[in-house]
Amino acid sequence: MVTQSQLKFHRITTINDPYFRKMHNLMREVFPPEEVLEYSLWAEPLEDPGIQVYVAILSETDEVVGATEYRYYSGFNVAMTDFTIIGRPQLGIGRFLYKEREQDLKRMAEVSGQELLGMFAEIYDPYRKKDHEFGGVKPMDPYVRREVLSHLGYQRLDFSYVHPSWENNGEAVTGLDLGFMPMREGMTSLPASLVADFVDNYYAVLSAKPEAWLQMMEGLREKDEVALLPL
Template sequence: MEYVRITSLSDPLFRQVHNLLSEVFPPEEVLEYSLWQEPLEDPGIRVFAAVHEGNVVGTTEYRYYPDWNVAMTDFTVIGREGLGIGRFLAESRLKDLRKLAADNGKELYGMFAEIYDPYRVGDFGFGGVKPMDPFVRREVLSHLGYERLDFPYVHPSWQGDGEAVTGLDLCFMPGQEGLESVEAALVADFLTRYYAVLGDKPAAWHAMVEQLRVKDNVRLLPL
């Protein structure tokens, strides 16, 4: 299996990547195809495909913020069972991020990720792909070391309509064991920069960020 970075809409693999995203995620979670050109060309956004026998069977997008020494996993998609795709993507991503942090003269502080909470919202089909079942994905993230940040989380719809998307948790995987909380200012600053690309954000999102800015830390809780 190959771990292939995609940096242009003209890459024939990207059509397969976008089709996979559209099959698995609800519409409000998927950026429209033509709007991907700028993100793909952004050197700070890393989109990789797991390619098996010429076909995209999985994909992940993430980014590294050298000023904070943290990363964000935008998505991880497993398109087929029985190939070890999830492990392959997770290990390849972490190896890449550790190199980016080392090039920055540091050890990776940690990585953010959003995860659906199927105990609150149970109607996510995820294209019928069993490894993408939200209960499975939540347990996988827990095994990888992710923990839930202890605050009510909403995020703006990627459809750009200003709607609030709920039913998710924001999580953090510490780079070292024993971390019990994350600086609230880091979380607020991260979310502000991460969603700066969306001009129309719901009032609930703004209120959430403001509440973070008056706190010192956010606890990490088990998933």
């Protein structure tokens, strides 16, 4: 049986890291193509000190069995979980990645003199879109993941969410909710301006924005608050 001590949390800061190829291959196995940034395009983002890309390495085999990417935005005092991959079942990978990420984010918030407000995540809605295979990896099943994220405290923001394709082709990606996990008890909504500013900042790297995304952003700008609802 694998113990947590047999998993290593390793940060990747360059595409020349031998573990990056393993991570990218794992991403391509698990996620649909429009959710995976092309290999060479990772070079610049990985050098950004604000982007945290970590893999879980199984010490015994040197295999990348999980990965997570996240960021802390001190100006908004929020974090974003870009992705979390559990590549194999029954290794405790999900819990391992969650705890390591949580500790790191709390540390970054403390360094900036703040207490983390919460964390965004894009969450697949399998009740609307049922064709997510995720490489046949059962822990990545969208029904399972959605329930796990709900248990962790994530809620969905009450608006129809789309995002630009990471293939940067101007296509709109649907079938997801924008979720948020508050770090403070009793939060029932977020300022719409915070949500809009965050999403605008997050997708600034993509030049091709679909019309549906532009309309979504316009709608957010017209609101005062966005309610937090159960997943």
